[in-house]
Amino acid sequence: MPPPSPATKEAPPRVVNQLTDLQQAVAQARQAGRKLGLVPTMGALHEGHLSLVRRAAAECEATLVTIFVNPTQFGPQEDFSQYPRTLEADLQALSEVGAGLVYNPSRESLYPAGFSTYVDPPHVALRWEGEHRPQHFRGVTTIVLKLFLLAQADVAFFGQKDYQQACVIARMVEDLNVPIRVCVCPTVREPDGLALSSRNRYLNPEQRCRAQGLWNSLRAACQCVERGERDAAAILGQMREVLFENGISRIDYVALVDPQTLEPVARIDQPTQALVAAWVDQTRLIDNLRLEPRNPTGRKL
Ligand code: PAF
Numbered sequence: 001m002p003p004p005s006p007a008t009k010e011a012p013p014r015v016v017n018q019l020t021d022l023q024q025a026v027a028q029a030r031q032a033g034r035k036l037g038l039v040p041t042m043g044a045l046h047e048g049h050l051s052l053v054r055r056a057a058a059e060c061e062a063t064l065v066t067i068f069v070n071p072t073q074f075g076p077q078e079d080f081s082q083y084p085r086t087l088e089a090d091l092q093a094l095s096e097v098g099a100g101l102v103y104n105p106s107r108e109s110l111y112p113a114g115f116s117t118y119v120d121p122p123h124v125a126l127r128w129e130g131e132h133r134p135q136h137f138r139g140v141t142t143i144v145l146k147l148f149l150l151a152q153a154d155v156a157f158f159g160q161k162d163y164q165q166a167c168v169i170a171r172m173v174e175d176l177n178v179p180i181r182v183c184v185c186p187t188v189r190e191p192d193g194l195a196l197s198s199r200n201r202y203l204n205p206e207q208r209c210r211a212q213g214l215w216n217s218l219r220a221a222c223q224c225v226e227r228g229e230r231d232a233a234a235i236l237g238q239m240r241e242v243l244f245e246n247g248i249s250r251i252d253y254v255a256l257v258d259p260q261t262l263e264p265v266a267r268i269d270q271p272t273q274a275l276v277a278a279w280v281d282q283t284r285l286i287d288n289l290r291l292e293p294r295n296p297t298g299r300k301l
Contacts, residue, residue, distance in 0.1 A: 011095060012091060012092075012094075012095040013065070013091065013094050013095060013099045013100055013101055013102045014100065014101050014102070015091065015101075015102045015104055016101065016102070016103055016104070017103075017104055017105055017106065017109075018105075018109070019105065019109055019150070022101075022103045022105075022150055022151075023150065025064075025101055026064070026150070026151060026152050029061075029062045030152060034060075034061035034062045035059070035060045035061045035062070035154045035155070036060055036061070036062045036063075036064060036151065036152070036153040036154050036155075037055075037056030037057070037059060037060030037062070037063045037064070037153060037154065037155050037156075037157060038056070038063075038064050038065075038066070038147065038148070038151045038153035038155070038156040038157070038180075039052045039053050039056050039063065039064070039065045039066070039099070039156070039157045040065075040066045040068075040143075040144060040147050040156065040158075041065060041066060041067055041068075042067070042068065042069045042070060042083065042198065043067040043068075043069060043084070043085060043086060043087060043090050043198075044083070044084035044085070044086050044090070044198035044201065045067075045086070045089075045090045045093050045094070045198075046188075046196045046197075046198065046200075047188045047196055048159050048161060048187065048188040048195075048196040048197070049159075050093060050094075050096075050097050051159075051185060051186075051188050052157040052158070052159060052185055053065055053094065053097045053098065053099050053157075054097050054098065055157055055183070055185050056098075056099075056155070056157050057097065057098030057099070059155060059183075060153075060154065060155060062100050062101070063098060063099050063100050063101070064099075064100070064101045064102075064103060064151055064153060065094060065099045065101070065102050065103070066102070066103045066104075066105075066147055066151070067087065067090060067102060067103070067104045068103075068104065068105055068110065068143070068147075069083050069085060070110075070139055070140070070143040071107060071111070071139075072111070072118070072135075072138070072139030072142055072143065073135075073136050073137075073138075073139030073140045073143065074136075074139070075133055075134065075135060075136065078133070079199075079202075082202075083198070084198055084201050087104065090102075103150075103151075110143070110146060117142075118138050118139075118141075118142045119138065119141035119142045119145050119172065119176075120138065120141075121137040121138055121140070121141045121168055121172065122141075122168060122171040122172055122175060123171075124164070124167045124168055124171050124261065124262050125137035125141075125164070125168045127255075127257075127262055127263075128164055128253055128255060128257075128262065128275055128277065129164050129165070129277065129286070130164075131253075132252045132253070132277060137164075137165070137168050140165060140168065140169070141168060141169070141172050144156075144169055144172070145172065145176070145178070148173075148178055148180050153180055154180065154181065155180065155181045155182075155183050156169075156180050156181070156182055156183065157183050157185055158182065158183070158184055158185070159184070159185055159186075159187060159188075160184050160185060160186055160187045160288070161187040161188075161195045161196070161197065161286070161287065161288070162286070163273060163275065163288040164262060164275070166182070166184045167260070167262060169182055170182045170184075187287075187288075189215070192212050192215070193212060193215030193216070193219065194208075194211055194212050194214070194215055195214070195215065195285075195287045197285060197286075199283055199284070199285060200285075202282070202283040203280060203283055207280045207281055207283065210246050210247040210248055210280050211280045211283075211285055212246065213242065213243050213245070213246025213247065213248040213278070213280075214243070214248070214276050214278060214285055214286075214287040215287060216242050216243075216245075216246055217239040217240075217242040217243050217246075217254065217276055218239070218274050218276060218287060218288070218289040219289075220238050220239055220241075220242045221235050221238065221239050221256070221274045221289065221291060222274075222289060222291055224238055225268050225272075225291045225292075225293050226294075229268075230267045230268050230269060230293065231266075231267060231268075232256045232264070232265055232266050232267060232268060232272075233266075235256060235268065235274075236254050236255075236256060239254040239274070239276065240254055243276070243278055248278045248279070248280060250278060250279035251276075251277070251278045251279075252277035252278060252279070252284070253275065253276070253277050254274075254275070254276050255274070255275040255276075256268065256272050256273075256274055256275075256291070257272065257273050257275060258270075258272070258273075259271060259272065259273045259290065262275075268291055268293050269293065270293070271290060271291065271292050271293070271300070272290070272291045272293075273288055273289070273290055273291070274288060274289045274290075274291055275287075275288045276288065
């Protein structure tokens with residue numbers, strides 16, 4: 001893997017497709033004692049991904065980005081075949097943010113004929129996305145563990161936008177003693193609050209406008225808590241109302257959960273994660289926000 005230098009930061013990354021080339025590059029980086037950062041992606045890169053790569057490049061001496069649309073995390077009726085594949089634009093964007101190496105494998109090299117071993121995801125995967133996308137997290141834990149084993153990185157970077165995914169991966173790393181640190185980085189948003197997502201590309205201008213409803217519902221939850229509302233049912237009702245007002249009627253879930261266990265809470269007496277998953281016509285979007293109740297003196301509880 002090329003050593004980092006001001007020049008490398010602006011140079012196109014080296015792209016490898018073969019497992020053996022990846023393993024060789026990783027071995028070189030490890031021999032040279034470089035701290036290695038891994039940013040797993042499915043491509044269709046946006047500012048959210050690029051913020052992860054920048055963070056990796058700032059914290060690590062070598063950065064590996066993987067681009068692989070992982071078939072096992074998509075359900076049979078989901079958008080695997082439609083998922084945007086924009087390799088050329090992705091590489092161009094990566095050349096500007098300091099990614100030294102890109103691993104872009106074929107499906108066959110990661111899932112060869114006869115592949116049949118999967119990682120059973122932890123308990124935190126059961127609710128929410130787990131309920132609405134059966135097998136999704138099994139596909140995520142399987143591919144992420146494979147990438148962790150291949151990359152042997154010191155740190156892996158994930159976005160907070162996929163909050164449950166980040167919890168699932170952190171738990172898997174802990175449970176299976178995987179020698180890697182998981183770093184979860186803030187969600188990047190459009191000026192109107194919409195969380196960046198590769199799936200935003202599916203939205204036409206009118207749908208894009210309605211998609212803001214997810215952020216509006218989270219903001220409404222935050223405002224309820226700021227006004228002193230502590231009853232989860234009342235806040236969830238408010239979140240649903242805001243989604244409807246924004247023209248979003250197909251809601252997979254709105255939830256107020258313990259940030260670690262993702263179990264629902266009845267009262268917001270502690271920091272709580274608000275989660276939302278909803279459809280704008282054919283496009284499914286998710287988002288989340290931490291709610292921090294304060295006591296009467298204004299201190300966070
Ligand atoms: O968040 C994603 O893009 C994917 O779920 C991941 C982590 C790259 C695994 O395919």
